[in-house]
Amino acid sequence: xPQIYTTLSVGLVFLTALSLLLFENWRWNAGALALQYxxxxxxxxxxxxxxxxxxxxxxxxxxxxxxxxxxxxxxGEIEQKETLNxxxxxxxxxxxxxxxxxxxxxxxxxxxxxxxxxxxxxLGGAFLLGLGLLHISLSTAPVRVIIGLLTITAxxxxxxxxxxxxxFITTLLAIVNLGIAFVGAYFLSVSxxxxxx
Amino acid sequence: MNAVxxxxxxxxxxxxxxxxxxxxxxxxxxxxxxxxLLLAGLAWLYPPDGxxxxxxxxxxxxxxFSVHGRxxxxxxxxxxxxxxxxxxxxxxxxxxxxxxVPAHFxxxxxxxxxxxxxxxxxxxxxxxxxxxxxxxLLFTVLLSxxxxxxxxxxxxxxxxxxxxxxxxxLASWLLNQTHVETINQTLLKQALIAMGLGxxxxxxxxxxVTWIPMISSQNNSYLAAFMFNxxxxxxxxxxxxxxxxxxxxxxxxxxSVYFQIVGAIMLGVGGLLTAFQRNLGRxxxxxxxxxxxxxxxxxxxxxxxxxxxxxxxxxxxCALGVWSLSLNIIYSQLHSLxxxxxxxxxxxxxxxxxxxxxxxxxxxGLPLLAxxxxxxxxxxxxxxxxxxxxxxxxxxxxxxxxxxxLRSISVLIAREEELPEVEESTNLFKVLLVxxxxxxxxxxxxxxYLLRFVxxxxxxxx
Numbered sequence: 001x002p003q004i005y006t007t008l009s010v011g012l013v014f015l016t017a018l019s020l021l022l023f024e025n026w027r028w029n030a031g032a033l034a035l036q037y038x039x040x041x042x043x044x045x046x047x048x049x050x051x052x053x054x055x056x057x058x059x060x061x062x063x064x065x066x067x068x069x070x071x072x073x074x075x076g077e078i079e080q081k082e083t084l085n086x087x088x089x090x091x092x093x094x095x096x097x098x099x100x101x102x103x104x105x106x107x108x109x110x111x112x113x114x115x116x117x118x119x120x121x122x123l124g125g126a127f128l129l130g131l132g133l134l135h136i137s138l139s140t141a142p143v144r145v146i147i148g149l150l151t152i153t154a155x156x157x158x159x160x161x162x163x164x165x166x167x168f169i170t171t172l173l174a175i176v177n178l179g180i181a182f183v184g185a186y187f188l189s190v191s192x193x194x195x196x197x
Numbered sequence: 198m199n200a201v202x203x204x205x206x207x208x209x210x211x212x213x214x215x216x217x218x219x220x221x222x223x224x225x226x227x228x229x230x231x232x233x234l235l236l237a238g239l240a241w242l243y244p245p246d247g248x249x250x251x252x253x254x255x256x257x258x259x260x261x262f263s264v265h266g267r268x269x270x271x272x273x274x275x276x277x278x279x280x281x282x283x284x285x286x287x288x289x290x291x292x293x294x295x296x297x298v299p300a301h302f303x304x305x306x307x308x309x310x311x312x313x314x315x316x317x318x319x320x321x322x323x324x325x326x327x328x329x330x331x332x333x334l335l336f337t338v339l340l341s342x343x344x345x346x347x348x349x350x351x352x353x354x355x356x357x358x359x360x361x362x363x364x365x366x367l368a369s370w371l372l373n374q375t376h377v378e379t380i381n382q383t384l385l386k387q388a389l390i391a392m393g394l395g396x397x398x399x400x401x402x403x404x405x406v407t408w409i410p411m412i413s414s415q416n417n418s419y420l421a422a423f424m425f426n427x428x429x430x431x432x433x434x435x436x437x438x439x440x441x442x443x444x445x446x447x448x449x450x451x452x453s454v455y456f457q458i459v460g461a462i463m464l465g466v467g468g469l470l471t472a473f474q475r476n477l478g479r480x481x482x483x484x485x486x487x488x489x490x491x492x493x494x495x496x497x498x499x500x501x502x503x504x505x506x507x508x509x510x511x512x513x514x515c516a517l518g519v520w521s522l523s524l525n526i527i528y529s530q531l532h533s534l535x536x537x538x539x540x541x542x543x544x545x546x547x548x549x550x551x552x553x554x555x556x557x558x559x560x561x562g563l564p565l566l567a568x569x570x571x572x573x574x575x576x577x578x579x580x581x582x583x584x585x586x587x588x589x590x591x592x593x594x595x596x597x598x599x600x601x602x603l604r605s606i607s608v609l610i611a612r613e614e615e616l617p618e619v620e621e622s623t624n625l626f627k628v629l630l631v632x633x634x635x636x637x638x639x640x641x642x643x644x645x646y647l648l649r650f651v652x653x654x655x656x657x658x659x
Contacts, residue, residue, distance in 0.1 A: 186338055
């Protein structure tokens, strides 16, 4: 795959993870998640057969669709709870850039650890892991935590796929990804569900 | 016939069917209990790699099942684990008849148990980390009761389990790299750090312990105790398989020393904080943390310690069952477990209070109750190994739990001018309490029966 695509994908995953962190609008979030999985697909396709990378892409888009549909159903409630103001966004943006710089500065060490793995894959995976971790650390709303966890699993998926190309692991990671999205959808609707006791 | 079909696919199918019939909660609970008992019984009678005779038919049970080149292997030696897991599930399902739990408890509990069996027996075993994440997701849904928002404890549990999965997979990859080539000390150190972090997240080891008291105080007590019991002990068994597979690492690091340090920290944190809680649910949560500490100390002792761990596990199942059921009854009446809300409730709900007393003091190690002799054995073995400082923490934890228990009881029996009107406890609850309480007293007075029962279980991990 031409290097320009992979380098652009690293930028894409960073920007999408950043926008997930900064904006609480559910439409933006669904769009950013979908784009993030496109970047993940390109980075995984660098070292794995396209079939494996497509599984990740489809599982990621399905997760986005599951979460997106649930967010559509509860859009009114979500919009009411959106609390992030400009100073909050600035703070998050600065911390995210700091995380990005830390990840970038540790790239040589990470490349030693993941010997033989392309720097774009390590950088893309580590960006998503770092920003996902930041996301779950700064959020208390269930749907935000779910988005953070999806970001973490996407980042880990890139790193792990570059060192282990097992179909079984790809399947299990796809199940975990979909499972997290299902739980997110459940969280969005659980408070209005009927109690069966 | 394949063993995986019997002990994994069949319970999963039953879980799906039961999920569809949630309206008949009592019926599905009884069916779920029956199926779990049947599976434990089948594991007892017919070993996974033996033959099953049903009238004139004889079925050969094959012990392995392949998926995408990977295998799930249930051998004859794994039988005690199967029996234990399904008996635990049956115990909790049966108890749920007297508890106020959502109707999806049994289907989700059954599915979680079956997936846990896969995660313990899958080859390569480190894939189990991913399956534990699936189990964690099931428990997340189970604990998020309809009609209420998911609690912070659940969110934290989910986040920690996801991070645990990431670190365990990373650790196993690094360890595989280390094993293939000549031993690289730096790589080995990184692998061990990743492994430590992974299991710390998975098992709720300090400082990643906060979700345990949060869940026990914010969520349905019975569901929380079920999750602590099944999930944490399943994760401990998974951890033991992990260490068994990477036995060569023990040439470079003495795990027993680290187990003792972790155990002492858990005992210190759990024991001391138990004494300062103001919520009955949180008290139970901190006692669970102490239980993890006991498990680590037991495993640090090797063969005899493994037997002690399984004996402690049986006591923990009984005690947590009685305790959480009692808390569930109190919460369903008062909608709070804060000390300020439950003050004097012993005069209205004496049976649940007796349950809390028996369970708390058993796990605290009060003489004549079930925990005492086991803690005594654990402490003696530690002193025999010259680990006096660790033994002191064992004592501190017991004192902390006794203190927490005494505070709870003093609040529950406090004289209040106005007591809330409550419904009388059901007869089923009283029967279950009598059974559970009797076990706790019998095990306390005659612990040799308990130790003989767990002897076979401990053989699995020698």
